[in-house]
Amino acid sequence: MPAPSQSVARWSRWLALWLLALALCVLAAPARPADALALSDAVQRVDAWPAVTLATDAARRWTLDDVLAHPDAFAAAATPPGNLGPRPAIHWLKLPLHLAAPAARTWWFAIDYPLLDRADLYLLRDGQPVVHRVMGNHRPYAQRPLPTRLHAVALELQPGVAYELLLRVDTAGAAILPMSLMTLPELMRHESDTRLWQGLAAGFGLCLFVYAVVRAAASRDPMFLWFAVAAASGTLFFFTYHGLAAQYLWPHHVWLTRNAAVLWMYGILAGGFMFTEHTLAMAKVSRVASGVMHAGAAVSLLGAVLFAGGVASYSAATVLLASIGLVPMLIGLPVAAYRAHGGDRAARWIFLGFCLYSLGVATMAALNAGLVPATRWNLHAFQAGSLLLLLCWIMVMSVRAEEVRHAADRARIEQERLTLIARTDALTGLLNRRGLHEALEPRLARAGAGRLAAVYLIDLDGFKAVNDSHGHDAGDELLRQIGQRLCALAGQDALVARLGGDEFVVASSWLADETEATALAERLQVAVAEPFTLPHGPCSVGMTLGYALAPRHGTDATTLLKRADTAMYAGKQAGRGRSRAYGGAQPMAARNA
Numbered sequence: 225m226p227a228p229s230q231s232v233a234r235w236s237r238w239l240a241l242w243l244l245a246l247a248l249c250v251l252a253a254p255a256r257p258a259d260a261l262a263l264s265d266a267v268q269r270v271d272a273w274p275a276v277t278l279a280t281d282a283a284r285r286w287t288l289d290d291v292l293a294h295p296d297a298f299a300a301a302a303t304p305p306g307n308l309g310p311r312p313a314i315h316w317l318k319l320p321l322h323l324a325a326p327a328a329r330t331w332w333f334a335i336d337y338p339l340l341d342r343a344d345l346y347l348l349r350d351g352q353p354v355v356h357r358v359m360g361n362h363r364p365y366a367q368r369p370l371p372t373r374l375h376a377v378a379l380e381l382q383p384g385v386a387y388e389l390l391l392r393v394d395t396a397g398a399a400i401l402p403m404s405l406m407t408l409p410e411l412m413r414h415e416s417d418t419r420l421w422q423g424l425a426a427g428f429g430l431c432l433f434v435y436a437v438v439r440a441a442a443s444r445d446p447m448f449l450w451f452a453v454a455a456a457s458g459t460l461f462f463f464t465y466h467g468l469a470a471q472y473l474w475p476h477h478v479w480l481t482r483n484a485a486v487l488w489m490y491g492i493l494a495g496g497f498m499f500t501e502h503t504l505a506m507a508k509v510s511r512v513a514s515g516v517m518h519a520g521a522a523v524s525l526l527g528a529v530l531f532a533g534g535v536a537s538y539s540a541a542t543v544l545l546a547s548i549g550l551v552p553m554l555i556g557l558p559v560a561a562y563r564a565h566g567g568d569r570a571a572r573w574i575f576l577g578f579c580l581y582s583l584g585v586a587t588m589a590a591l592n593a594g595l596v597p598a599t600r601w602n603l604h605a606f607q608a609g610s611l612l613l614l615l616c617w618i619m620v621m622s623v624r625a626e627e628v629r630h631a632a633d634r635a636r637i638e639q640e641r642l643t644l645i646a647r648t649d650a651l652t653g654l655l656n657r658r659g660l661h662e663a664l665e666p667r668l669a670r671a672g673a674g675r676l677a678a679v680y681l682i683d684l685d686g687f688k689a690v691n692d693s694h695g696h697d698a699g700d701e702l703l704r705q706i707g708q709r710l711c712a713l714a715g716q717d718a719l720v721a722r723l724g725g726d727e728f729v730v731a732s733s734w735l736a737d738e739t740e741a742t743a744l745a746e747r748l749q750v751a752v753a754e755p756f757t758l759p760h761g762p763c764s765v766g767m768t769l770g771y772a773l774a775p776r777h778g779t780d781a782t783t784l785l786k787r788a789d790t791a792m793y794a795g796k797q798a799g800r801g802r803s804r805a806y807g808g809a810q811p812m813a814a815r816n817a
Contacts, residue, residue, distance in 0.1 A: 259275075261319060263322065263381070269405070272405055273306050274305075276301060278298060278299065278308070278315060278318075279298045279315075279318070280311065280314075280316075282313045288353065304594065304598070305599075306402045307594050307597055309592075310397065310594060311399060314392060315399055317389075319388065322386070323383045329381060331381060332376050332379070332408060333389065334404055334406060336374045338467025339465065340359070340393070341362050341394060342359070342362050344391070344392040347379055349385060350385070359377065362482065365476065373466065398594060402600075402603065426459055426463050433459065436452035440452060447624065450498040452495075453494060454614075457490075462610070464484045464485045482538075489549075490524045490541075493520065493549060494521045497552050500555075501521075503570055505563075513555050523548060553585070560572075560575035560578065561575055569623045570620045573617075573620045573623065581609045581610065581613040582609070584608055585606065591603070652722050654721050654722045657721070660721035671775050676741060678771050678772070679771060679785060680770075681728075681771065681788035681789050682729070682769050683727050685800045694760050698763075702756055707720065709751050714744075718732040719732075729788075745771055745803040748767075748803075749769060768792055768801060768803075770792025770794065771805055772788040777807065788806060790806060791806040791807075
């Protein structure tokens with residue numbers, strides 16, 4: 225895997241190359257208009273722009289008669305194909321048509337830019353208007369010439385007749401005009417393809433929104449909530465941008481049709497500001513950067529409220545969007561590069577996402593500025609960049625969730641380690657008094673007829689002499705070996721504990737009767753009586769053992785330990801090296817007393 229700095233440098237070079245390609249598109253000379261647009265049975269779709277000439281009404285006063293009276297006002301458009309840019313004027317476009325087919329044919333004139341405000345189409349035959357249709361999103365969906373997401377008009381053309389199209393365009397935003405003439409089958413295919421892909425994109429965005437909301441509710445992490453805001457706003461924005469919202473969500477609401485895209489852009493910005501701030505933990509890098517991101521989110525939400533309430537105009541809302549739209553990326557990119565260089569995996573995905581997103585943003589900005597042609601790729605570049613950004617953000621959330629899970633695992637392991645330390649004797653690794661009580665209580669609760677439990681309290685005889693003669697290291701080694709021998713004899717089902725000093729406890733459950741308990745006590749005596757091998761040589765000790773049975777002598781750990789201690793003390797008084805049950809005398813002389 226390349227180093228973080230190498231990845232950052234690589235994506236920076238790709239971004240520079242893409243911006244250079246945009247610059248070359250800007251510098252490319254526009255095509256000269258043809259004499260007339262030829263239509264025939266051999267084609268299903270014809271790009272209208274190569275035959276278009278343009279006249280600009282800066283004073284916004286021309287009528288159709290004025291335009292017809294001044295044909296010399298039209299000239300080849302000195303703009304990229306299909307894109308007149310954000311000019312504050314009314315545009316008149318002229319398009320000569322020639323039908324080469326031998327029979328009459330219906331063609332559909334379409335403008336595939338749903339956000340266009342108003343376009344008046346005039347069909348001229350022999351210089352006289354014979355058709356006038358009004359298109360644009362300023363009208364309810366039901367009043368459009370063709371009930372579809374794009375703006376389209378049916379034209380009945382006759383072969384051998386000279387036709388001209390005049391198009392009067394009046395729009396508040398950029399005059400983006402990807403115009404074409406299509407047959408009905410081609411128009412239906414184009415619309416079906418668009419609905420399919422936009423439906424998939426909307427479904428993808430809806431899935432991301434639901435996922436983020438569920439994760440936000442489960443984890444209470446605001447990162448997921450802000451991702452949900454960005455995903456929902458982005459999905460609604462592109463559903464509006466491509467005209468499907470006006471068709472399916474609010475077909476009778478003209479204000480939403482014309483302005484909803486601006487509202488969703490504010491939502492995208494608010495979610496982007498805060499998601500970036502949370503995932504990059506900007507407060508740890510720069511309090512100033514973190515403050516800017518919080519302020520940007522607040523301004524975005526305030527701008528949306530003012531615009532929706534009618535306080536801010538459309539132009540003021542779009543100016544504010546243009547002013548703050550690049551701030552999350554401009555601040556997030558260097559912070560992401562810095563954190564990626566330090567090994568932050570999530571920051572690498574954020575950096576990659578912003579690089580891909582910046583390509584779409586740069587293309588969209590160039591498109592709205594009238595610098596690049598209105599091609600299918602340019603019109604969808606921003607959506608593609610946004611979807612790629614969301615995919616990278618999914619990886620960011622995955623990385624952050626993995627980090628949280630690992631942190632929880634580390635905390636759990638540490639807690640288990642601390643609990644083990646609290647329940648375990650440090651010298652022998654056996655249970656200590658606390659651990660014995662916690663482990664013994666559940667076993668005693670199940671004791672009953674045919675399920676006796678025995679608690680053996682062991683005190684070593686002669687251990688102090690080992691310490692005095694050979695030192696504490698030898699005594700510690702002896703205690704460890706005794707613990708190991710008791711565990712081996714008692715078996716996996718028994719509990720073995722060291723209470724401190726030279727006192728041990730063995731607790732065995734599932735005993736059939738008292739005879740079996742007595743037999744286990746004798747085996748423990750024999751096991752400890754065998755010599756131990758220490759660094760200085762062999763060593764032997766004895767032990768005195770007292771035990772109590774559950775449920776006969778008690779049903780809780782404290783009572784049984786007390787009564788086992790009473791029995792053990794009685795054994796000490798009787799001469800040591802013996803085993804004794806509570807309440808009875810069962811002496812057994814030690815073989816090595």
